[in-house]
Amino acid sequence: MAMPLHQFFTSTDYLLSLPMIMLALFGMGVLIIDLLLPPEWKRANAWTALVGLVFSAIAVYKVQIADRIAEAHGQAGSFVGFGGSLVADRFAIYFYYLFLAGAAIAILMSVKYLEIEREQHGEFYALVLFSVIGMMCMASGYDIVLLFVGLELMALSTYVLVGFLRRDQRSNEAALKYLLLGAFSSGIFAYGLSLFYGLAGSTNLGQIALTLEQHFLANPKDPVAILALLTTATGLLFKIAAVPFHQWAPDAYEGAPTSITGYMSVAVKAAGWALLLRIFLYMLYPLRPIYLPMIIFVSLATLTAGNLAALTQSNLKRLLAYSSIAHVGYMLLGLVAGNTNNASSTGIKGIMVYLLVYTFMNLGAFAVITSLRRRDIIGDEIDDIAGLMFKAPTEAILMLVFLLSLAGIPPLAGFWGKYFIFLSLIESGHYALATVAVLYAVLGLYYYMRIANAMFMRRAETAEPVSLSPGLRLALAITALGTVIIGIFPEVFLRAAAWSLSVPQASAVAGLLK
Amino acid sequence: MVPISYYLVLSAILFACGVLGFLIKRNVITIFMSIELMLNAVNLSFVAFASYWQALSGQVFVFFVMVVAAAEAAVGLAIIIAVFRTRQTLNPDRVNLLKL
Amino acid sequence: MTPIAPTFFFYFLSAVALISAILVITRKNPVHSALALIVTLLSLAGLYLMLYAPFVTGVQVIVYAGGIMVLFLFVIMLVNIERAMKEEEFNKQWIAGLIASLLLGGLFLAVYFKGRAIFPSEFTKIPEQMNTQQVGMLIFQNYLLPFEIASLLLLVAIVGAVVMAKKKLS
Numbered sequence: 001m002a003m004p005l006h007q008f009f010t011s012t013d014y015l016l017s018l019p020m021i022m023l024a025l026f027g028m029g030v031l032i033i034d035l036l037l038p039p040e041w042k043r044a045n046a047w048t049a050l051v052g053l054v055f056s057a058i059a060v061y062k063v064q065i066a067d068r069i070a071e072a073h074g075q076a077g078s079f080v081g082f083g084g085s086l087v088a089d090r091f092a093i094y095f096y097y098l099f100l101a102g103a104a105i106a107i108l109m110s111v112k113y114l115e116i117e118r119e120q121h122g123e124f125y126a127l128v129l130f131s132v133i134g135m136m137c138m139a140s141g142y143d144i145v146l147l148f149v150g151l152e153l154m155a156l157s158t159y160v161l162v163g164f165l166r167r168d169q170r171s172n173e174a175a176l177k178y179l180l181l182g183a184f185s186s187g188i189f190a191y192g193l194s195l196f197y198g199l200a201g202s203t204n205l206g207q208i209a210l211t212l213e214q215h216f217l218a219n220p221k222d223p224v225a226i227l228a229l230l231t232t233a234t235g236l237l238f239k240i241a242a243v244p245f246h247q248w249a250p251d252a253y254e255g256a257p258t259s260i261t262g263y264m265s266v267a268v269k270a271a272g273w274a275l276l277l278r279i280f281l282y283m284l285y286p287l288r289p290i291y292l293p294m295i296i297f298v299s300l301a302t303l304t305a306g307n308l309a310a311l312t313q314s315n316l317k318r319l320l321a322y323s324s325i326a327h328v329g330y331m332l333l334g335l336v337a338g339n340t341n342n343a344s345s346t347g348i349k350g351i352m353v354y355l356l357v358y359t360f361m362n363l364g365a366f367a368v369i370t371s372l373r374r375r376d377i378i379g380d381e382i383d384d385i386a387g388l389m390f391k392a393p394t395e396a397i398l399m400l401v402f403l404l405s406l407a408g409i410p411p412l413a414g415f416w417g418k419y420f421i422f423l424s425l426i427e428s429g430h431y432a433l434a435t436v437a438v439l440y441a442v443l444g445l446y447y448y449m450r451i452a453n454a455m456f457m458r459r460a461e462t463a464e465p466v467s468l469s470p471g472l473r474l475a476l477a478i479t480a481l482g483t484v485i486i487g488i489f490p491e492v493f494l495r496a497a498a499w500s501l502s503v504p505q506a507s508a509v510a511g512l513l514k
Numbered sequence: 515m516v517p518i519s520y521y522l523v524l525s526a527i528l529f530a531c532g533v534l535g536f537l538i539k540r541n542v543i544t545i546f547m548s549i550e551l552m553l554n555a556v557n558l559s560f561v562a563f564a565s566y567w568q569a570l571s572g573q574v575f576v577f578f579v580m581v582v583a584a585a586e587a588a589v590g591l592a593i594i595i596a597v598f599r600t601r602q603t604l605n606p607d608r609v610n611l612l613k614l
Numbered sequence: 615m616t617p618i619a620p621t622f623f624f625y626f627l628s629a630v631a632l633i634s635a636i637l638v639i640t641r642k643n644p645v646h647s648a649l650a651l652i653v654t655l656l657s658l659a660g661l662y663l664m665l666y667a668p669f670v671t672g673v674q675v676i677v678y679a680g681g682i683m684v685l686f687l688f689v690i691m692l693v694n695i696e697r698a699m700k701e702e703e704f705n706k707q708w709i710a711g712l713i714a715s716l717l718l719g720g721l722f723l724a725v726y727f728k729g730r731a732i733f734p735s736e737f738t739k740i741p742e743q744m745n746t747q748q749v750g751m752l753i754f755q756n757y758l759l760p761f762e763i764a765s766l767l768l769l770v771a772i773v774g775a776v777v778m779a780k781k782k783l784s
Contacts, residue, residue, distance in 0.1 A: 008754055017759065024766060031773065083756040123777050130770050137763055145575050149760045152582045153767045156589055160774035163593055172597045175778075179590050180545060184536055186586075187552035190579060191529060194559040194572075198522075201567035203575060223725040516624040521665070522726050524628045528635055528654075530719030535639035537711030543644045543690055547651050550682070551635055554658055557670075565665040570745070574752050576670050580677050581764045585771035587682050591689040592778035598693045 015066060016081040016088045016140075018059040019096060020133045026052025027129035034122025042120040046111045046471070049125035053104045056132075060096045063088050084204055085143035092140035094352065094500030095274045098359055099135045102267030103128055105363045105475045109259035109370050112469035116373055117165055117257065124164055128263070131157035135271035139278070144193045144203045147275060151189075151239070155182050158268055162256040174255020181238070181248040189235025195228030196283070205283040213286040229287050233294065236279065239272040242332060243301040246325050250309075253321035258373060258380065261317055262366030265324045266359045273331065273355055280335065281348070292336065296433070299332035303440045310447045316369050317380045319447065320362070323406065326444060327358060330421050333437055337424035346427055350420030352497040357413035357486055361405040364479030368399040371472055374464055385451060387460025395466060396455045398480050403448040405483045408441050413486035416494070521562035529555035542594055546587065553583045624664060631657040644690045648683060655679045669746045 030048050037044055067079060067090065079088045107128060114120040130153065137150025159182065163175025197203060200211035215222065234245065241249040253261045284291065306326030313319035331351045338347030371392075372379030379385075389396040405412035418441060425434040468476070486493050528551060535548030557576045564572025630653060637650035659674040753761050 008758060013758075028769075082759040085756060086759055121777070123773050126773065127770065130766055133763070133766060137759075143760070145571075145578055145757055145760045146763070148575075149578050149582065149763045149767065152585070153763055153770060156585055156767065156770050156774060159589055159593065160770070160777055163596060163778055166596055166778065169600045172593065172600055175593050176542065176597050179586075179593055180542070180549075183549045183586050183590065184552070186582070187532065187549055187556065190553065190556040191559070194556050194563065194575075197560060197572055197575065198563035198566070201563070201569055203571045227722065227725045516621055516664070519726055520624065520628075521661070523723060524631065524661075526722035526726060527632060527719060530715050530722065531632075531635045531639060533718055534711060534715035537715060538708040539639060541644055543686065543693075544639070544647050547638055547647055547686065550651065551638060551654065554655065554678075557674075558658060558661065561662050561665050561667050561670055564667065570748050570752055571756070573667050573670050573749055574757050576667075577673060577749070577753070578760055578764060580673055581767060584677060584682055585767050587685055588771040589774040589778070591685060592775035594689060595692060596778045
């Protein structure tokens, strides 16, 4: 029975898992180096972690080149590793870059912030790297076992990161709430997966989809399949904080360290979306007629609750939490419009573009809020940002750019996200939904402008100056450049989003079964 | 011979018990135990399906669910200790668990 | 091959599992809940044995009943249980919670009774003496990557638990 090693772990497996291996090595390296560093050198951990992210990005680029070579040989989209449980297709590669960028910017934002909080520990950066590994598994997993384990790796790392400020009561409690609701939703999600396993007898997404398709032709209103769909979707909607499963988000966002709030609202959310799209587009597409009304209802509820609740918030982090819930509503509309038999439709492409631009503009806004944290000022209330124009004009103007982009004003990046979602709704004939979405976008402008109003029109409440650390400066520069450049020259990025969907799922499934 | 659906019914009832405990209990540790109950219901239905399909992949999934449960319990209980240290209570109403 | 355990054992073990599961969520003292949960876990282990899954049974007894529950009991002892006992047992929304869970359970049961035809009652057995070996082969072939990720998951759990619970706030 003894099998040679190369059958367990082939060279393709090695290539496809190299990005994760890099992150794991550097994460463990950070944990070890941290023990050797004197306290005043602790910030070196951040640079180690950043180097790890760069190495991982190089490994992702290697996978991308291999994909290009395979395409030249007419085998596009056939990158399957670990016995079919990992598919590093273009969809996954796109998300890999997104996660790495989000993690890098969040680390840049954290260096100074953790020093102010007196919590500068190597574990923080190691946990960020480990959570990125989990996200990569969520984006590239083609097997429910890998998807579930990756989801939990990301979630567990994030729970600890949220509670990282142990002196701060808010941070502890946020971690507790997030963990309880996260574990609860994982339980529901796993129950749904078990039902799908029971229907199909396989843990592979492609196999499950094929069996579901046949099963569904035979009995179209099978209650077990519908129950499985409901429980799985509930778990997924919890993870992306869609209404009515959003209660954890504002509390967790408010209590978490500000840089982690930014990280959660972009990278963790993008990973949730990667998982959701993987499952809905690659496994559940036979059930689309059943889940469509549900998604329409959830997206409308999400838009309504997110936008209305954001109107009355006085805490910046909470306000942005509700606004991020509202953004999820727009993206869900993309799923409504996206025709799943053709994954490269405008709706899905809109979601991909949206996630990309959202990474830059939202992290930028959180970078500005991070800079408000000074010696004894927590700096996350709207009052704290008042009069920013007179203290730090550059920052105030950058914040205005990010806010306008979040509101979807052209020619900034956020406009393109909303544009494709609305376009896809009109293309697919959902005129009423498009109208509602546009109205809510106008409402969104109001609460973003409330922040701008405080920055430009009101007097500062404290005289304490705002100072920028080099890391934060770099983070602000990257996010601002990203927001403006994507807004003005969108072609490259739109092509990247289209590229990520250019392998239709049918061939991916066929590639697995050969 | 016990039909497979009996196991599924048992699993569903256990799962509902877990959800009930999660929703109504006030002590955080017991809420955690309710989550363990839910995960065990998931495990039971996986093993039942694995036996029905004569495929061991379901049992492998159970193995991973147990790893996840162990890791979640370790982190969760550590967070509970941290919260308890600052608040001296285990009642999530005090920590506003369900505040909108 | 004749079944190892008669139907009686199924009913017996599931009754034990259900009663102790209800005890878990109705006892006020968390120690009692934890002990009831251990009984549930052990009776589930018995059910796994009836489903020809000896490996899962072993892991269930060793990891769940042996490891996780001891952790729970430790934490219950660490935190102030006297104070928790004085507080209300259920929260204010308990009626809503009860109704929601009953509806959920009812939905699940309705679905299973309606969809019973999908899962026929007869199924043949795999010879169980090979079970552990086959599970091992699967883990190191098809599920190699999840297995490695699980090791990272445990590392994160260790690091996270140490970060959250260590006493010194340097």
